[in-house]
Amino acid sequence: MLANNLRTHHVNMVVTTSKQVSNTKHPELCVWLQDVAIERDKLAFSKLFKWFAPRIKQFGIKQFNNEAQALELVQETMTNIWRKAHLYHKDKGAPTTWMYSIMRNMSFDMLRKLQTQRTETISDDIWPVDNILVSEDIDNFEDHLQNRELKALLEYLPEKQKQVVVGLFYKQVTQEQLAQQLNLPIGTVKSRLRLALNKLRQLMGESDD
Amino acid sequence: MIKHHPTPALLLAFTQGQLGASLSIAVSAHLEHCECCRHKVLALQETSAQYLDDDVELDEWVDNEMIAAITDDDYEIHPKQSMPLRVNLKGHEYTLPRALQSVGLSNWLKLGKLARAKVDLNEGEVHTNLLHIEKGGTIPLHSHKGFELTLLLAGEFKDEFDTYVPGDFIWLNDANTHSPSTENGCLCLTVANNSMHFVQGLSQVLNPIGKLIY
């Protein structure tokens, strides 16, 4: 099951630290969320909907392979955003991260219900809301490359891919910095990262059969 | 100090909601103990969310009826208060991980120094259990046909590889055999996709027990 999950996995990974995540790429999202939270502003909500709903639908179709369920995911996620907007604080991270986590939680509970007929919602217990929001000190944590299992997995990667994973994930330099250090185009760093993550997932998948 | 952590690939799959409930609960319980992995998950979450920013080609789509239905009420959701379950085993009171607070647990089945409760997740061949080993208890040398994840929640135990502390996330596959033992007792969360198989002489008669406790 894990193996299957990992294979059907939708990934579009760009590893950077919180500092590089632009709060400003979609500043209007913050404003709309605030208007929804404070004024229960329906117009602001419909703007949020226009921006986010097609993205949720696309994610849902990949996840469930079924349009009706994708629409249910849109409804569940947008309902939660309407009801939880007051919990979002812009100093705690990008609005897209917050909305992503709500979509992820809804999708998890829906998928679990479909696959196991268990109807308790447990996603909010697994990813508590305080955990979702607090993201200070991301640059300050110690790495634990000493983890022998992890080290062993990295050894399966070609040297060039390993370099990128170690740089981005463990040393926490940005993609731009790493591209400069290695004297590579940024696109090459991104594609090596994508290959490396695919390989790591494959290794994980293989280890459970 | 915690030495055993989920792999980066597992943390990524966790963050993106791609693991089943059993492994998601186990990773979440590890995060309660491990600040380092908590930070990693937050970083992975921010980067996973970035694909939302990509200017992909999307069909313009809006559903005014859905918007009207959603905004029709003013109900606000406030975060659920964390109410972790507590269990009392052999005079020890244990607080269970938050991720287990809404799922069903079976009654405890006791076998000598072992006791186990099944976590009701209905994930087919993947079984999740709480396993308590009383002080001085041992599980005879065994292997698994699939994988076996042990997350130490409280107490200590050791096996052929290491000595473990609460939060240690110990992943074994069918190439590993081990025999955990505890001096002072421990409580673990285990996830395995097959029953354990005892490999040594007399303890082979324990194989039916292996089916019970995992």
Ligand SMILES: [Zn+2]
């Ligand atoms: Zn950890």
